[in-house]
Amino acid sequence: MARQDLAGFLRDRREKLRPADVGLHADTRRRTPGLRREEVADLAHMSVDYYARLEQARGPRPSPRILDALTGALRLTPAERTHLFQLAGTSPTPPAGPVRQVRPHVADLLRRIPDTAAIVTDATYGVIAGNPLAYALLGDLGAKPNLARQRFLGRPYESSSSEEFAHIVVSRLRRAVDRYPRDKTLARLLAELRAGSEEFVHIWDTNPVHDPGHRVKSITHPQVGRLRLNCDVLAIPNDDQQVVFITADPGTPAARALRHLLPAG
Template sequence: MTTMTQDAVLALGEEDARPAEIRRHELAGFLRSRRERITPEDVGLPRGARRRTPGLRREEVAHLSAVGVTWYTWLEQARDIQVSAQVLDALARTLRLDTSERAHLFALAGAIDPSPASSCARLTPELRLMLDKLEPMPACVQNSRYDILAYNSTYRLLFCDLDEIPPEDRNWMLLAFTHEQWRSTIVNLDEVERIMAAKFRAGMAEHLAEPTWKSVLKRLLDESAEFREVWERHEVVQSVPSKVKHFINPLVGPIAVVHTDLWLGRDGGARMVTYTPVDDATRERLDRLRELALSSNS
């Protein structure tokens, strides 16, 4: 089969060069470019004396990704074939794609990335530094699914010792509905849960087919009668203005803070969540909470 370059596809004119066809050719070129930049030595393969192909051969990428050689060849020939998220994930790992390249791969293939990190900005050293500099104000980074991806020392002890919770369970929805110590710190818990469930339903509308979203929903339905009750109301809330929130911290007592979301991308997914004290009493208690967090790490 004779393949076309992207320029050739564009030259066909708007009536022939459909967006899907253009994406297939862009995907083919992208795969070739990433295949050619990886040496056999990078993946533990012998170079051999007669190798003329820059980087890896197609059959080597197919073998390392556990896909058929013919099928992978068709991908690089821009044929109209279906590709699963699992195969794209394998190719991304074989080709050693970074976060931006992985997102580009899935976008070109018209597939949804099941990786939990796919909806969150990369946690750069600069972003982590910002979390630390906000001390003693509690702050964390969440994605659109409410996974807690990073946090500062004050936030760590705001509800309970977050370090003691397994990373896969560090999700605000799961904790608010299933973790008794976390739940016990939240004033007006019923109203908070109702709003969160409504926001989660609104956010999930764009992610209905994503395994990670469905996994969180299944856990909530299986583990929380309170969640099942509010979920059945089918309430939807897109966003809630910054407002004062009240917590009863088990170490320092009542805390009153203003919740603010600082969005980290244009898609409205990843955000830095900050809690600003509303009075001197809360400010002093947050200072004390940070001291306790730092001393417990020393």
């Protein structure tokens, strides 16, 4: 029964995914919706025969490595990943690392709010998506943008909430370490922050507990000067990500400044 439950879960998840969900080109000749078995096998770096046997309840019990590969290929949420491990009769291992891809519907949301600066950050404060106004407002975040790196090692804009944000960053990174102890990218980021920022080390040692929420902050932008802005965070629990919305009160100088920063076209 366990093998059949696992097979049914894999088949159901595969058939619900669209090619665009996993970065594949949609083939107009497809007779049925969903991904093909060979596509899932390729995404999971395993043979088509092995994956087919799993879906047919004929394969051996998959190892944690195989289950993690299927988690990525089928774009499973953390809850679905735990369920997959349970169906396989295996205790869930810590995820290899945080989700660093933004889902298409979230990326589309950013495009629908051109008058609001918005970015998406992963569990390590890496910026994985943003709209043009956000990049115009926040400036150059580097080739691999990360707000933690910018706050402690870069030259962020002068902000009234800089000290508070430092504690929020450290609190989130501490949670990320607990969730993703095997993530090498996170380990490198923490080593970089410890080596380059005494402030980071001090805050880390205090073990702060902070959650983002609605905040009003003032920043000094090099082009448009001092801005009073609202900052609101929408959590995406399934991917351990956050969408950060930055707005100005209507009719204020800050609102006019944001319109000035909005890229043409």
